[in-house]
Amino acid sequence: xxxxxxxxxxxxxxxxxxxxxxxxxxxxxxxxxxxxxxxxxxxxxxxxxxxxxxxxxxxxxxxxxxxxxxxxxxxxxxxxxxxxxxxxxxxxxxxxxxxxxxxxxxxxxxxxxxxxxxxxxxxxxxxxxxxxxxxxxxxxxxxxxxxxxxxxxxxxxxxxxxxxxxxxxxxxxxx
Amino acid sequence: xxxxxxxxxxxxxxxxxxxxxxxxxxxxxxxxxxxxxxxxxxxxxxxxxxxxxxxxxxxxxxxxxxxxxxxxxxxxxxxxxxxxxxxxxxxxxxxxxxxxxxxxxxxxxxxxxxxxxxxxxxxxxxxxxxxxxxxxxxxxxxxxxxxxxxxxxxxxxxxxxxxxxxxxxxxxxxxxx
Numbered sequence: 001x002x003x004x005x006x007x008x009x010x011x012x013x014x015x016x017x018x019x020x021x022x023x024x025x026x027x028x029x030x031x032x033x034x035x036x037x038x039x040x041x042x043x044x045x046x047x048x049x050x051x052x053x054x055x056x057x058x059x060x061x062x063x064x065x066x067x068x069x070x071x072x073x074x075x076x077x078x079x080x081x082x083x084x085x086x087x088x089x090x091x092x093x094x095x096x097x098x099x100x101x102x103x104x105x106x107x108x109x110x111x112x113x114x115x116x117x118x119x120x121x122x123x124x125x126x127x128x129x130x131x132x133x134x135x136x137x138x139x140x141x142x143x144x145x146x147x148x149x150x151x152x153x154x155x156x157x158x159x160x161x162x163x164x165x166x167x168x169x170x171x172x173x174x175x
Numbered sequence: 176x177x178x179x180x181x182x183x184x185x186x187x188x189x190x191x192x193x194x195x196x197x198x199x200x201x202x203x204x205x206x207x208x209x210x211x212x213x214x215x216x217x218x219x220x221x222x223x224x225x226x227x228x229x230x231x232x233x234x235x236x237x238x239x240x241x242x243x244x245x246x247x248x249x250x251x252x253x254x255x256x257x258x259x260x261x262x263x264x265x266x267x268x269x270x271x272x273x274x275x276x277x278x279x280x281x282x283x284x285x286x287x288x289x290x291x292x293x294x295x296x297x298x299x300x301x302x303x304x305x306x307x308x309x310x311x312x313x314x315x316x317x318x319x320x321x322x323x324x325x326x327x328x329x330x331x332x333x334x335x336x337x338x339x340x341x342x343x344x345x346x347x348x349x350x351x352x
Contacts, residue, residue: 019176019185034177034286035234037186040227151292 001099003057003071003106008045010058013067015041017090027088028125028150028159048072055115056086059103061094068094071103073111073120081118083111100131104138109173112166121163125150132160139172140164177234179282181275184234187226187246191235192219194243198266207301208264209326236265236279244270247279249287257294259287277310284314288345297339301326308336315348316340 017023018036036044048056056072069089076083085107089100111117122140124131132142140162148156177184198204199214226233233248245265252259261283265276287293299322300307308318316338324332 021176021178034290035184035186037188037227039189039223040186043227152290154289156292 001059001061001068001102001106003103003110004060006045006049006056006058006070006072008042008049010067010070011038011041011045013090014045014070017070017088020090020092022092023088023090026125026128026131028123028128028152028157052076055083057107059089059099061099066091066094068099069103071107073107073115073117076115076117081116083117083120085120085122096130101134101138104134105173108138108164108169112169118166119163121161123149124160124162125152126158126160132162135162138164139168141168177282177286179278181278182236182238182244182282184236184247184279184282184286187223187233187235189220189223191243191246192216192223194266195219195246198245198264201266201268203268204264204266207304207307209262209299210264234283236263236275238270238275242267244275245279247283249283257292259291259293259296261287261296261298272306276307277313280310280314284340284345288342294342295339297337299325299335299337302334302336308338311338314340315344317344 015036015038018041019034021034024034048054053076054072054074055076056070058067059069059071060066061068068091069087071085071087073083074086085104087100087104089095108120111120122135123146124135126145141164142160142162144161146159146161149159150157193216196214196216196219199210200212202212205212230252231248231250232252233246235243236245236247237243244267245263247263248261250260250262261280263276263280265271284296287296298311298316300311302321317340318336319339320337322335322337325335326333
């Protein structure tokens, strides 16, 4: 798979993914309604492309060029060389095939080797075991628990913060 | 997308607007609703643009085979007091009295209580709108007050009923077999 820069025409696909409850289920209730209109999706994509503290890519399968997900760095803080990783595999048929892990490695290489960041962190719902396993395999360490971070399925749920530092990535990458 | 048994709720799209205008201008549809026809397509487009900025959140109601039959909305969402006002319109009359509205509201209630974590859902119905009031009662809403001569419509003042459903009542209903 490879990463390519986000384009406004991707709004159609993102609209589909961000209205799919299976995709949103484990994201930790960041959406108020699980529903986004096409007009709103175009605004969001425009913001993702123009805001300089964001850098988003589409994850593309190299076999057939199918778009399978979205990955990016958000809240990019150049002063402190840190950013937050965001990822979804929107194409549910492509779950469990290793696209996420591979995309994260490519993005981390970009973050550390090209953008010269020092730290990449992420937030994950603590019941999203599949994602946590993947992040750990990519070298992320859990560094904190956000207790009762969000409300989902009738109760307050915890989230974890995980991070990886440049030297940790280098060590793993070289090995 | 919020999945119910008979319907699914999704974001309102620009292409839905002509149907909404048609329904709003149908006196039979809005007989008991708090809408003020006639409305033009342009009025409706302004409403749609404002929807993106508003605190109000409106969903289009689709049947499972993708037919648009109405809309349902959250208004006056109050995070501090954890309450919200809801309203619904089933515009396609051939879908009346078959449980589509009930399912749409039930789906919305699940979202309100289980995902948004609110405590009180309330609504206002025209006292004469027996069909709607029956549906709300079926869902567990309780009449809590009469708003005397709350609305002026077609030359007369009419009473409204205010109804509400609390989190505890919702949970109790759900735990019943």
